[in-house]
Amino acid sequence: xxxxIWYFARIKEAVGCEQEQLDLPDSKTTVGDLVNALSDRGDxxxxxxxxxxxxxxxxxxxxxxxxVIAEGDEIAFFPPVTGG
Amino acid sequence: MIxxxxxxxxxxxxYQALRQASHSPGAIVTFTGLVRDLSDRQNITAMELEHxxxxxxxxxxxxxxxxxxxxxxxxxxxxxxxxxxxxxxxxVFVGVSSAHRRDAFAACQFVMDYLKTRAPFWKKExxxxxxxxxxxxxxDSRAADEWRDG
Numbered sequence: 001x002x003x004x005i006w007y008f009a010r011i012k013e014a015v016g017c018e019q020e021q022l023d024l025p026d027s028k029t030t031v032g033d034l035v036n037a038l039s040d041r042g043d044x045x046x047x048x049x050x051x052x053x054x055x056x057x058x059x060x061x062x063x064x065x066x067x068v069i070a071e072g073d074e075i076a077f078f079p080p081v082t083g084g
Numbered sequence: 085m086i087x088x089x090x091x092x093x094x095x096x097x098x099y100q101a102l103r104q105a106s107h108s109p110g111a112i113v114t115f116t117g118l119v120r121d122l123s124d125r126q127n128i129t130a131m132e133l134e135h136x137x138x139x140x141x142x143x144x145x146x147x148x149x150x151x152x153x154x155x156x157x158x159x160x161x162x163x164x165x166x167x168x169x170x171x172x173x174x175x176v177f178v179g180v181s182s183a184h185r186r187d188a189f190a191a192c193q194f195v196m197d198y199l200k201t202r203a204p205f206w207k208k209e210x211x212x213x214x215x216x217x218x219x220x221x222x223x224d225s226r227a228a229d230e231w232r233d234g
Contacts, residue, residue, distance in 0.1 A: 006136070008134060008136055008204070008206060009134055009206035009217055010206075010217045053220075057136070057139055057204070060136070060139035060142050061139075061142070062202075076139070078136070078204060078206070079206065079217070079220075080219075080220035081200075081201065081202065081203060081204050081205055082200075082205065082206050082207045082217075082218045082219070082220050083133070083135070083164060083176070083200060083203045083205025083206070083207070084117055084164075084176050084196060084199045084200035084203070084205070
């Protein structure tokens with residue numbers, strides 16, 4: 001399945017990527033599975049995505065590592081927010 | 085009313101717009117957040133605000149919806165700027181109208197506490213020594229948590 005992934009703030013800087021489309025095997029169904037796949041890319045990805053404070057959204061709603069993802073979903077990874 | 089924009093806003097104009105949109109409110113409370121020129125004793129020369137277009141608006145709407153459910157309020161407005169800002173510039177505006185001041189004050193405080201911990205914005209501070217991402221503060225999450233117990 002194809003998903004769209006966004007990276008924000010220091011996560012974006014750490015992995016050197018703002019946005020990408022990724023084809024995942026249909027068996028990889030959760031955000032956690034996606035993180036595992038991305039972490040395999042190397043240390044930079046591993047370090048950024050295994051950060052305990054990492055937040056994730058699926059289709060612009062707060063999600064978690066257990067959230068199931070589907071074809072066409074938009075997934076975003078970002079640090080704790082600091083607006084206001 | 086929610087606006088996420090790069091442009092500055094005029095407090096007086098926003099207050100009047102809120103007042104016009106309201107139905108004979110007894111109270112209007114407004115809050116403005118600004119860029120300070122000092123952070124950890126370093127001079128801030130600029131601040132950059134990144135956001136997640138789409139989710140930012142949804143998140144703010146959810147916060148305003150909760151405020152409307154929890155307090156008796158008439159209108160609520162939020163304006164949050166993004167992009168590059170200088171010291172002393174305005175960042176955020178929250179305005180609430182209500183029949184009574186207690187609900188207006190509480191709702192305004194709630195919106196700010198939730199915005200600071202839930203809305204997808206990220207601040208980067210620029211100093212003469214370099215740029216760094218602002219870290220989320222425990223005091224902000226504690227403030228947001230206090231609203232959870234109703």
